[in-house]
Amino acid sequence: MSKVEKILDDGGIKLGGVVSDLNGLSARAMVVGLIEGKSISSLLDMARGRLKLRRDDLQAALDGDLTPRHRFILEHIHEHIATLEHSLAELDAYILAAMAPYQWAHRLLQTIPGIDQIASALILIEIGDDMTRFGSADRIAAWAALCPGNNESAGKRKSARIGKGNSVIRYIMCECANSAWKTKSSIASKYKNLIVRKTHKKAIIALAHKMIRLIFLLLTRKVAYHDPQIDYAAISAKKNAPRWIKQLKVIGQWPNNPSTSPTT
Known part of the structure; x- marks a missing residue:
């Protein structure tokens, strides 16, 4: 539970029980409205999209009693979040500007489901655009700590733990895999096949392994990724x-x- 939700709950506001994300546009507007002391009817008018259909639930959730202390704390938390978001936006802009000399590679990686502008930039910062330094897809996967071992003896499978490697690129690729499995793509289909017999964590590692190998091929061949399950037209x-x-x-x-x- 976030600090904002804790303060709201303490004041009898159960907004977190109705909205899926307190950082969403509707929820944030309502929190600002609560800080400013606006009426429930005004807060209900801030609902967007499907949230409009839950007007009765919202009305019940917003019927609380925030004290001046609650509003004071909420206001400072809100200002702190806004400051952090501004700083992150500046960092993102700086990172994207630094991609100017590597535009071909930056655009290329974004053709892979689950990889956006920022993820593409972070990947290139870690691995560069010259794949000759790695030599093969197997080597870059091992370097990224995404290559499980194959420890088998007398027909018995023993430990298959991931070896040591670059933990930063491993984290980035796992985040990309977490985004990719939610898309309508062949990568998502692979996740669905894996999750039948593996845990979510192991399936994500397998996806990340597939994606880092795919990145190696794209940057080596300098061609965009075309997923057979995506209707590009x-x-x-x-x-x-x-x-x-x-x-x-x-x-x-x-x-x-x-x-x-x-x-x-």
Whole structure:
């Protein structure tokens, strides 16, 4: 339980029991509203998305009694969080700016499900863009502490613990794997197959191992990753649709009735 949730609970506000994340847009707006002493009706109007459908639950959760002491502490926690977020944003901007000389590699890694701009930058900071220093996918996996041993004797499997290596890149790759298994991709399918016979932790290690080997291949061959289970055409259409529609309207080819097809 976060400090914010503890303070709210102490004041009889059970917001954490209704929203999934107190750092979400709706919840944060409501916390600010509570600090400012706004009415419950005003707080309910701050709900967004599916949270609007839980108006009765929210009303019951927000019906508490925050004292001036509660509001004072909440305000300082809120300001501290805002300061930390500002610092993180500056760090992220600095890291991304440092990727300018490595743009080809930075973009390439982002084609892998589970790897975003920041993760791609952090990976490149650790491994670089020249894979000749490692020589093979097996070596980079071992260096990243993502290569389990194969200790077997007389048909009996013994310890298969991960060996020593770079704990930083191992952590980054495991975080990427944790994001990748939630996507609709072949990497996520591998996780589903593994979780049947392995624990979540072991399945994540296996995914991270697969992804670091994949990174080695992409950076070596200098080609983007294409997942057979991802509809890239649909993603591109969704991303570019607003721009295309705007252009069609400019040239007069977008119909007044969207249900009809544009004239040619």
